[in-house]
Structures are given as C-alpha cells and as structure tokens.
Amino acid sequence: MSDCNFHARFGWFWYNDEEIFHDSQADIDRKVARHAEQGITHLITFGCTHFRWSFQPFWPVINECIGKIVSAGHRYGVKIIEHHSSNLGFFPDTPENLTKFTGEMELRHSNPDHWPGLLEFITSPDTELEQWVQISGRTGKPVVTYGGHGRCFNHPDFRAAYLEYLESIYRLGVDGIMTDDVQYFREDSCACPHCRRLFRERSGFELPTPEKWDAWFGNMLDESFTSWLRFRFDSIRDFHRLVKEHYEGLGRKLLRPNYTSVALCPNLTAYIIDDLPALDWIFQECCFSTIIRYTWPLYLLDQQHRRMMEKKRGIPSMMMFYAERKDQLIFTWGLARLCGALYTNTPEGESKMDERALREFEKKYGFCLFRCGSIPMVGFVDSLDNRRFGASYEASRMKFWLQSCIFKNIPVELVDIKCPETWKNIPVLCVNEVHVLSEREISDLLEYARSGGVLVVTGDSGCQDERLRLRMPEETAALWKISGESAPSEILEFPFGKGKIVRPGWSFGYPGTEEEKRHLFLELQTRFSVLSPKEIFPLRKDIPELWLQRSYGRPARKSMPNNTLYYEGEDAREEVAAFLTRLAGKKSPFKAENLPEGVLAVPLLASGGDALAIQLLNAAGTLKHGKEETMSHADPIPFPPLEGPDAVFSVRLPETLRNKKTLSVCFTAPDTPEQPLKSHGDGSVLHVEFPLHRLKTCGMVLIKK
Ligand SMILES: [Zn+2]
Structure with missing residues (x-):
C-alpha cells in the first residue's frame, strides 16, 4: 500500500433529482469544484438512488449523471468513487412500505413524481429482480429490510446482472467503487434454493425446513449450525471476490474504500470487513442515526478495531460523521484526531460545511496526525474467530474496560491474537471473554507472560478450541498452566516466568447487577440467542439508554437501546482503571x-x-x-x-x-x-x-x- 492513501481526503458528492434531471456539466463542475477548494481529493457518491435495483429502468439517466461527476472530478484532480447498495431495493408490498419509500426520497430532496413509471415498476409483483431475493429460513418468505428486499449473493442470475451493471459504471471512467450492503439481512437468511443447495454441497449438512427451523437454530455447539454460520461468511466473501476478480479480469484497477459502523458486536448479518478481498481504506460510519453529542463513546471505542486493521493491512483508517454544525464538525474531527484516523464528513444531502481550516491543519501537521504509532499501556485481545463463532460472543466486559481506559486517559489498543509481534511489548494484555482460542494462541499468550508481560484473563477464556469444541474446565485450566477457578470471587495473581497471570473476580469490572452478569456471561453461554438484545435488555434497568434517533430536524425519538454506548458505572470505571494502572506499574x-x-x-x-x-x-x-x-x-x-x-x-x-x-x-x-x-x-x-x-x-x- 502506497503512502499516498494516507494523503487522501474524502468528501461525499450527493446526487439527487436536481443533479440527475437538471444539472448541466457546468453545474456539476461547480459543485465538484467546491469540494476541491475544501482540500478534498476523493469524492464518494451518494444519493436518493442508493437502493439501485429499484431504479433499474433509470440506470441510463443515472449513469449519465455519474459520467458528468467523473468528468468534473477529473477536471479538478478529484478521484470519483461510485457508491450504491449492491443488492437492496424498495419494492413496497404494503401502503406502509410505500410511505417509507416516499419518505426516504423526500429526505434526499427527491420526489417519486419526478421519476415517470417508477412507482409502477417497484409495485409490480412480477419483476424478475424480486425472484432473486433473500429468503428467511424461519418463514420461507422473503426477508424484509428497510421496507424492501435484498437480493441473494448466491443467486446466479443476480450475480450476472450485477456484474453487468458494474461494467456499465466502469465504462464511465470511475476511479473506484463501493458496493454497499453485502450482507444477510436477518439472522435466519438466506435459505433460498441456491443457498440450500450450495450449503449441502459444501458442508454435507441439510438446512432445516421452516417447521424445523427454530428447534435447530442457535445451538453454537451443533456443527451443522456453525457450518451454516461459516457458509454465510464465506458466501459474502466470495461475492466480494467475484466483484474484484471481475474488474481485474477487465484490466481495471479500482479504488476500494469500505466501511462498517460497529465491528465489536455479534455479527448477525455476516457482514465482513476484516477479510475483505479488496480494501484500500477502512472506515467507520459513526453516529449515523444517533445524536453525536450523546453517543460518541461507542464509536470512539469501536474505532479501535479499525485502527487494528490499519496496522494489520497497512491501510488508512477513517471516521465518517454526519455533522451539521460547526460545533459538531470540530468535535467529530477531534474524535478522529484521538484515533489517528482520516476524517470525512457529510451532512446528509448538504455539503455547505467549511472544512478548510481543518484541512489546512492536516496539511501542515499530517506527519504526526496520520499513520501514527501508539504507545499503549493496555492491549485488549481480539479474535475474529471468537467474534464470529464463539458460543457466547458478548464483548460487554471488554468494552466496559476499554471505555474505562479511554475515559481515564490510559492509552489502549485492540490487538489481533494472530499477530503476537504486535502485542509482545505491551505492559498489560487483557483477554476478556475470548472463548475461542487454539492451543497455539494460548501458548503465545503464555509466552508473553513468561517474557515479563502481565496477562489478565477473565471468565471462560479458552473454553472452546479453534474447531469450536467445548473444552472441559480441567482441560482449559491445564492449557493455561494455572490452577484455580476460571471466575474466582476475588482477584488472583500467579507469578509466571518473568511476568504474571491475573484472574480477576467474576464480578470485577462490569457495572451491572449480579443477575445480569450471570445472564450475559453464563446462562446464555451456549446459545446464539445471547445475541438477541430483546433477551438482555429487559434486565438492564440501571444503565440509561442513550441511543437516540438523530431524526433530521424532527424531534428526537427514542430508538433501539444499546448497552454498549456508555456506561454510567463511574465507580466501576475508576476501579478498572486503577487495577490496570497498578498492573502496568513502572512500565x-x-x-x-x-x-x-x-x-x-x-x-x-x-x-x-x-x-x-x-x-x-x-x-x-x-x-x-x-x-x-x-x-x-x-x-x-x-x-x-x-x-x-x-x-x-x-x-x-x-x-x-x-x-x-x-x-x-x-x-x-x-x-x-x-x-x-x-x-x-x-x-x-x-x-x-x-x-x-x-x-x-x-x-x-x-x-x-
Ligand atoms: Zn440465498
């Protein structure tokens, strides 16, 4: 990866009805020039036709607009990256879904009336596109998402049609593409005939029928179930690979930014970011539908994952915000500075913010703002296998500890279990509830302690091997080479070589009730359903929910609760920070x-x-x-x-x-x-x-x- 990717400055070019139907080349030139004056070098397109499949009859006129944007970009030395949903479409089947669709259009200064024939197209039940949609395993019916449907990545006709569409975009001279929404839209999709057949061929297992679905679903110790989880991730990766190999086969090199909003969470949709086959910038969509002022801690914390990826893949990480005012602009830019991340902002549909002072500062001090090294006091171990396939992946305790460090100004870093060279010199290393660990990985962790590191191991870390088999408690204890309970009632410290292993008590460092902790970490241990917020949140009475709809000028409205944003447990935070600082000592x-x-x-x-x-x-x-x-x-x-x-x-x-x-x-x-x-x-x-x-x-x- 060349250094120049760290010099890229990203902006967003919105193209809606005005740009598509009215703007001349000169109008588009003027709009692109404004970004260039701001110091922007790369523009990602965004607009009301994001769910591109709903607009299939209009692809020629949309492409004509993209062509103008590309010409304008190249006139001003700005790279253009076309961005759209690879598979989603609104095909409203109820009056409510139709209202949702028109609402989305209005939000983006668009109106279905400007698109002759659009409503007829998207409400016709017979369109071929609707034959390719993802199917729920539980109901046998199409999965509804965002009031529409997503197509299945294993459907051969969809794959062929999408590649053909991409070719039409490439011919416009775009510098890059961002194929959005490559994921399954429910935890029980996809169970279409193609997925059923491929799953059988690849794993030897049969997906159950809808009547038998619930009885089968969720047992993380059932190989047929975990094979299906793997199959979904593999299908997503293969689709990305298909796209990459296709444009390379056409002799094209394309810029590939990609993003996620939260990676340190149960991954129900098999969205991949860690192992994308093509990735030039990894970024985070921060506070998309939440209020920046109250919800930033979650994103600051999760950015640690993007920072880990920056190091691992040698590519820049970036934070994206939807700041609408000057105070939000400087605040969100400041958040990116704490992470050494590139910054990009796009007030939805508007681009009138003045970023020039920030971009000038970035030019002057870029040498110490980007591509920087950390000097962590504490490292937190991340394992992709554990995140995807751990029987009870639930990062709450790790997130609380991480957040405690951030609030107490303790330099922290998320580290990849598979890259010991990146964490061997960190004074304190925490293995918080990392259940899936191979013998080799445990041995690497022990080597870290033997050489002088302080290794903190919480809960049942290591209770599953890399094939996801559950280890017996004695077997796990023998691998760690220390005796004692996996969840002792007090903090235990074992000298180990030149360093030590520390096992904190069961309740240490998580600001919930005992009942809740047991629920999170124990009772739901071997059920995939630990991932369902519905089951967890009724227990969470003591922690305020700060997940609020950003709501575009409408009054704020309470939305999905999330317990990982910010914990009010100030005492517990203090306790965790003091504990880790004591362990680091003079280091x-x-x-x-x-x-x-x-x-x-x-x-x-x-x-x-x-x-x-x-x-x-x-x-x-x-x-x-x-x-x-x-x-x-x-x-x-x-x-x-x-x-x-x-x-x-x-x-x-x-x-x-x-x-x-x-x-x-x-x-x-x-x-x-x-x-x-x-x-x-x-x-x-x-x-x-x-x-x-x-x-x-x-x-x-x-x-x-
Ligand atoms: Zn399918």
Missing part, C-alpha cells in the same frame, strides 16, 4: 494528571519517529443531559471553559526523541498558532505542563526535535 508509558472529567488525551507517535503528539479533546459535559424527551441533535457540544491547576502530561519518550538536549514543546490547534509550553524531564521521561484554559475544543501538544 506505564503515559500519565495525564489534573485533567477534568471528560477531557481526553491520547499520545501518538509520528510515523518517522521525529515527533510525538498528545491529542486532546474537550468532551467535558457532553454526556450530561436533561429529560430524554428533550434530548435532540440540536443540543450543542458544550465545550465548557476549563479551569483548575495546570495539567501535567508525563510521557516516556521513544528512542528517537530520547536524550535530546532541546525538544520543542508547544500547543496548537486549527484556530491556535503554536504556543510554547513548559517542560522538564530526565531524557527518557518528559513532563509537560499544560494550562487548561488553552484547550477550547480540540488540539494537540506537539513534542519534536
């Missing part, structure tokens, strides 16, 4: 003192090693809220003035900055020129004094030679 690479609650600090190393930046964000007060009925997307980011004694950052310097007589230390932000800061140190650890009032929104302390 702790970074300390932030006197920072007010909600002010976040993350140290990041410039890729060349010549500089270190402490990224700062004033998120204080963002999570304070009034009554739920009055919470809305219009609530401003508070950015309160910060008061109190100077903060002190103590940072262990990397080799490249050690023992330098003169290090320059300053504070700077997009609206603040460099201001020198006082510092002192012994050549290996530097202490920087930081007057709090300097931080208004976000900014960074820059330490360089």
Whole structure:
C-alpha cells in the first residue's frame, strides 16, 4: 500500500433529482469544484438512488449523471468513487412500505413524481429482480429490510446482472467503487434454493425446513449450525471476490474504500470487513442515526478495531460523521484526531460545511496526525474467530474496560491474537471473554507472560478450541498452566516466568447487577440467542439508554437501546482503571494528571519517529443531559471553559526523541498558532505542563526535535 492513501481526503458528492434531471456539466463542475477548494481529493457518491435495483429502468439517466461527476472530478484532480447498495431495493408490498419509500426520497430532496413509471415498476409483483431475493429460513418468505428486499449473493442470475451493471459504471471512467450492503439481512437468511443447495454441497449438512427451523437454530455447539454460520461468511466473501476478480479480469484497477459502523458486536448479518478481498481504506460510519453529542463513546471505542486493521493491512483508517454544525464538525474531527484516523464528513444531502481550516491543519501537521504509532499501556485481545463463532460472543466486559481506559486517559489498543509481534511489548494484555482460542494462541499468550508481560484473563477464556469444541474446565485450566477457578470471587495473581497471570473476580469490572452478569456471561453461554438484545435488555434497568434517533430536524425519538454506548458505572470505571494502572506499574508509558472529567488525551507517535503528539479533546459535559424527551441533535457540544491547576502530561519518550538536549514543546490547534509550553524531564521521561484554559475544543501538544 502506497503512502499516498494516507494523503487522501474524502468528501461525499450527493446526487439527487436536481443533479440527475437538471444539472448541466457546468453545474456539476461547480459543485465538484467546491469540494476541491475544501482540500478534498476523493469524492464518494451518494444519493436518493442508493437502493439501485429499484431504479433499474433509470440506470441510463443515472449513469449519465455519474459520467458528468467523473468528468468534473477529473477536471479538478478529484478521484470519483461510485457508491450504491449492491443488492437492496424498495419494492413496497404494503401502503406502509410505500410511505417509507416516499419518505426516504423526500429526505434526499427527491420526489417519486419526478421519476415517470417508477412507482409502477417497484409495485409490480412480477419483476424478475424480486425472484432473486433473500429468503428467511424461519418463514420461507422473503426477508424484509428497510421496507424492501435484498437480493441473494448466491443467486446466479443476480450475480450476472450485477456484474453487468458494474461494467456499465466502469465504462464511465470511475476511479473506484463501493458496493454497499453485502450482507444477510436477518439472522435466519438466506435459505433460498441456491443457498440450500450450495450449503449441502459444501458442508454435507441439510438446512432445516421452516417447521424445523427454530428447534435447530442457535445451538453454537451443533456443527451443522456453525457450518451454516461459516457458509454465510464465506458466501459474502466470495461475492466480494467475484466483484474484484471481475474488474481485474477487465484490466481495471479500482479504488476500494469500505466501511462498517460497529465491528465489536455479534455479527448477525455476516457482514465482513476484516477479510475483505479488496480494501484500500477502512472506515467507520459513526453516529449515523444517533445524536453525536450523546453517543460518541461507542464509536470512539469501536474505532479501535479499525485502527487494528490499519496496522494489520497497512491501510488508512477513517471516521465518517454526519455533522451539521460547526460545533459538531470540530468535535467529530477531534474524535478522529484521538484515533489517528482520516476524517470525512457529510451532512446528509448538504455539503455547505467549511472544512478548510481543518484541512489546512492536516496539511501542515499530517506527519504526526496520520499513520501514527501508539504507545499503549493496555492491549485488549481480539479474535475474529471468537467474534464470529464463539458460543457466547458478548464483548460487554471488554468494552466496559476499554471505555474505562479511554475515559481515564490510559492509552489502549485492540490487538489481533494472530499477530503476537504486535502485542509482545505491551505492559498489560487483557483477554476478556475470548472463548475461542487454539492451543497455539494460548501458548503465545503464555509466552508473553513468561517474557515479563502481565496477562489478565477473565471468565471462560479458552473454553472452546479453534474447531469450536467445548473444552472441559480441567482441560482449559491445564492449557493455561494455572490452577484455580476460571471466575474466582476475588482477584488472583500467579507469578509466571518473568511476568504474571491475573484472574480477576467474576464480578470485577462490569457495572451491572449480579443477575445480569450471570445472564450475559453464563446462562446464555451456549446459545446464539445471547445475541438477541430483546433477551438482555429487559434486565438492564440501571444503565440509561442513550441511543437516540438523530431524526433530521424532527424531534428526537427514542430508538433501539444499546448497552454498549456508555456506561454510567463511574465507580466501576475508576476501579478498572486503577487495577490496570497498578498492573502496568513502572512500565506505564503515559500519565495525564489534573485533567477534568471528560477531557481526553491520547499520545501518538509520528510515523518517522521525529515527533510525538498528545491529542486532546474537550468532551467535558457532553454526556450530561436533561429529560430524554428533550434530548435532540440540536443540543450543542458544550465545550465548557476549563479551569483548575495546570495539567501535567508525563510521557516516556521513544528512542528517537530520547536524550535530546532541546525538544520543542508547544500547543496548537486549527484556530491556535503554536504556543510554547513548559517542560522538564530526565531524557527518557518528559513532563509537560499544560494550562487548561488553552484547550477550547480540540488540539494537540506537539513534542519534536
Ligand atoms: Zn440465498
């Protein structure tokens, strides 16, 4: 991967009725030029025809518009990436679904009346496209999603038709494509005849009929069920592969950004991102339908996964937001800074935000904003197999611990179990409820402890082997080479080589009731149904639900609850942070003192090693809220003035900055020129004094030679 991908700056080009039916080439030129002036180098298209299959009769006129966008882009040196749903379509079969469709169109400044024949097309039950849809295993009927249907990736006619459509897009000269929504839209799809046949051929198992579905579904220890889960992931990957091999076969090289909103969660739709066959940028859709001010912690936390992928695949990670106002723009850009991620913003349907100051800052300081290294105190072990096939994958405890670190300014990192070289030097490594672990992986973890690391193992980690067989408790204990309960009632510490293994108590570090914990981590252990929020949430009375509809100017409305956004368990958070800090001891690479609650600090190393930046964000007060009925997307980011004694950052310097007589230390932000800061140190650890009032929104302390 060339370095230039880190220099890409992404924007979004919306094309709706105006652009498709009215705009001349000169109009489109003007709109694209505005993005170029903002410093944007790559534009991803987006619009009211996102569910492209509903608009099949209009593909020629849509393509004509894409052609204009490509011409304009190339005139201004901007790459164009066409983005649409690869398989979804609105084919409303009820009046409610029809209303939903027209509502979606209106949201995007579109009107079905502008599209002659569209309603007749999408309400005709006989269209061939509707013969290719995903089928529910439970009902035997098409799966409804977003008020429409998605087509099945194993249907040969759909595959052929989609490739043919893509060819028509390629001929327009696009620089890249983003094929969205390659996933199954329910946990029981797809059970169409093609999937049934392929599953039988590949696994030797038979998918049950709808009458027998419920009795079969969900047993994570039944090989036929887990084979089916695998089959779904494989089908999705194969479809991506098909697309890639097809354009390569045509002699084309295409740019391939792709995204997900949350990866550290049960994956019911078999959406893949980790093992995409083609991926040049990995990004996260943050706060799409939620209020930025109240829900950012979930996305900041999950971005750790994208950051892990950045390192693993050597590609940039990016965060995408839908910020509509200046306060949201600077806040969300500041969130991306904490993660060393590229930033992209698109107020839905509007592109009038001025990003120039941010893009100028990125140009000036890109060397320490992107492609940076971390200096983690704590690593959290991630395993793709466990996320996909663990009998009770439920990352709540890990997420709470991760979030505790983030709020307490402890540098953290998510690490891949399969890449020990990336985590062998982290002072503390946590294996939180990673159930699926091979003998080799457990042995790598033990080697880490033997060489001096502090290995924290919680719950029943390692209770399943890589073939998903459940290990007996004695067998698991023998592999870990320590005796004692897997979930002791108090914290146990075992010296191990030059390091140690720590087993925290069952209840440690999760802010729920005992009953709830048992429910999450024990009773539903061997049921896929642990993934159903319906079963978990009735138990969650103590944790407020902060998942609120962003709602496009309409009053805020309570939507899907989610227990992983932000936990109010301040005491438990404090306890976890103190526990991990104690375990790291003298090896702790970074300390932030006197920072007010909600002010976040993350140290990041410039890729060349010549500089270190402490990224700062004033998120204080963002999570304070009034009554739920009055919470809305219009609530401003508070950015309160910060008061109190100077903060002190103590940072262990990397080799490249050690023992330098003169290090320059300053504070700077997009609206603040460099201001020198006082510092002192012994050549290996530097202490920087930081007057709090300097931080208004976000900014960074820059330490360089
Ligand atoms: Zn199918």
